[in-house]
Amino acid sequence: MSTTTASPERENDRSIAALTMLGHGLFHYFEMAIPILLVVWIDSFPTGVEVAGLIVAIGFAPIGIAALPGGMLSDRYGPGVVLLGSIAGMSLGFGALALAPSIYGVGLALAVWGLFAGVYHPAGMSLISTGAASRGTIFAYHGMAGNLGTALGPFVAATLLLVFEWRVVAGLLALPGVAAFMYGLSIDFDPTAAVDEPAEAAADERDETPLIMRGRELLHSLFPIVLAIVVFDGLFYRGVTAYLPRILRELSAMPALTITDALVGVNVGDYIFVGLLVVGIAGQWVGGTLSDRIAVETGLTGGFALLGLFSLLFVPVAGVGFAPLLLVSALLGFFLFFVQPMYQVAVAVHTPAATRGLSYGVTYLGEFGIGALGIALGGVLLGSYSTRSFFVVIAGFAFLATFLAVLLGVKSRRS
Incomplete structure (x- = not known):
């Protein structure tokens, strides 16, 4: 035995x-x-x-x-x-x-x-x-x-x-x-x-290794491209997570329901948003496991391209009815979190081990710091323009990240 x-x-x-x-x-x-x-x-x-x-x-x-x-x-x-x-x-x-x-x-x-x-x-x-x-x-x-x-x-x-x-x-x-x-x-x-x-x-x-030398080492690697991808992801992520509950509440396809008398004002849209976060668990898993099997540049390119596509489709599809709204929300949630383990691995792939903590510090300064501007921009778009304009702009962030992921792949293969 x-x-x-x-x-x-x-x-x-x-x-x-x-x-x-x-x-x-x-x-x-x-x-x-x-x-x-x-x-x-x-x-x-x-x-x-x-x-x-x-x-x-x-x-x-x-x-x-x-x-x-x-x-x-x-x-x-x-x-x-x-x-x-x-x-x-x-x-x-x-x-x-x-x-x-x-x-x-x-x-x-x-x-x-x-x-x-x-x-x-x-x-x-x-x-x-x-x-x-x-x-x-x-x-x-x-x-x-x-x-x-x-x-x-x-x-x-x-x-x-x-x-x-x-x-x-x-x-x-x-x-x-x-x-x-x-x-x-x-x-x-x-x-x-x-x-x-x-x-x-x-x-x-x-x-x-002095800090300035480690910083210079990062600048001469492919990390600046990865950082730009992360910043656009932060702008997209913060904008969507801040305003999607409000957007879901106001969509014409959303049933005007409350759950119980004790929860007056709780719209079905709130629960769709929670469901979107739950679907994101699957997105995290698939993105992470795929990053061990395919080039992260390929995964980032496909993930951000689909994220941009479903952003553009969100308003027109939601207008068709409640079931299509559920589907497009699930797809948006899946790819919103699919790309996260991909860019986390990209940082590891394209930075020296001795600068890894510094590189992730800069990464999350971009994600949480610059990315927070997505909340301010989203407020302006929704307040002064329209929901469609909001999704067009954030789709642009996703497509810019797609372009950068393609560029990262080209430069990675050359080096």
């Missing part, structure tokens, strides 16, 4: 997957619980919607600001250490909401949360790219965990608020983060198992 054990390579992948999935799921779990709590804060504190919204927005700002230094810290101290610190800090910051004496205290607690949340992505991406042998598959699991957190955050927050006061809810919401940190301390992994040079050599190269 023989027994089989997993190879060290596979065990290392599993350990990295476990830690990064926890971190990514928690990031979006906390992030998407905040809008639910915002409704309560507006009622609880003597302030208007404008002031409360501005303070919460300021609390979110450190997410983008911290991405670049987070990548630098990851290169200096190792992504595993930074990732664990991010999980601990996110939990601490969110738990501090329970003690906030005013809306300004809420803003301060959110700023602490945002600083630690901002360093997560460069650390998590760096760890997967340098430590996981099957990085495309691990990126897919990582993305799926983020989608799960996106769905669980608002659901858990809203459910707890039915029973508890919001301060208690904030404290309870922080507990999974504490548990994840304690579990993360027990996980053992090699953060450089997937790079050619030994771990010690990689660490020495990170320590001894």
Whole structure:
């Protein structure tokens, strides 16, 4: 009778997957619980919607600001250490909401949360790219965990608020983060198992190479093209996720239904949006597993081309009826998340290992920082123009990313 054990390579992948999935799921779990709590804060504190919204927005700002230094810290101290610190800090910051004496205290607690949340992505991406042998598959699991957190955050927050006061809810919401940190301390992994040079050599190269030289090395690689792709994805993603619930509510094909008398005003469109996020889990999985089997440039080209196509088709197809609306929403959700593991792998493919944390820091500065302009632009398009104009413009972002993906493939083959 023989027994089989997993190879060290596979065990290392599993350990990295476990830690990064926890971190990514928690990031979006906390992030998407905040809008639910915002409704309560507006009622609880003597302030208007404008002031409360501005303070919460300021609390979110450190997410983008911290991405670049987070990548630098990851290169200096190792992504595993930074990732664990991010999980601990996110939990601490969110738990501090329970003690906030005013809306300004809420803003301060959110700023602490945002600083630690901002360093997560460069650390998590760096760890997967340098430590996981099957990085495309691990990126897919990582993305799926983020989608799960996106769905669980608002659901858990809203459910707890039915029973508890919001301060208690904030404290309870922080507990999974504490548990994840304690579990993360027990996980053992090699953060450089997937790079050619030994771990010690990689660490020495990170320590001894000046930042300006690492930055110059990135500029002379194909990374600037990858970064441009990520920026256009950020503009598309932020615009769609910010306004699609509103657009779905207002479509003529949407049945004017509410779920129960207790949920007056909850439109079917809200649930279609949640369903779109769930379909995105499948998109993450397919995109990640395909990136281990095909050139990422090919996957990015096809993914963004289809994303642009379904964006252009969204309004005309939605006007046909409810069933076509469901179909085009599902396809949009699938490809919205399909491209994410693809560009995450592209960063790993087209950057040196010693600059990996820095490269992911710049990547998520572009995704969360510049990408946030998609929200402002979307508001102008929907307020002053039309829903059709909105989708035409964001489709343009997808098609520009398609062109850049083709260019990336051509230059990659030449080099």
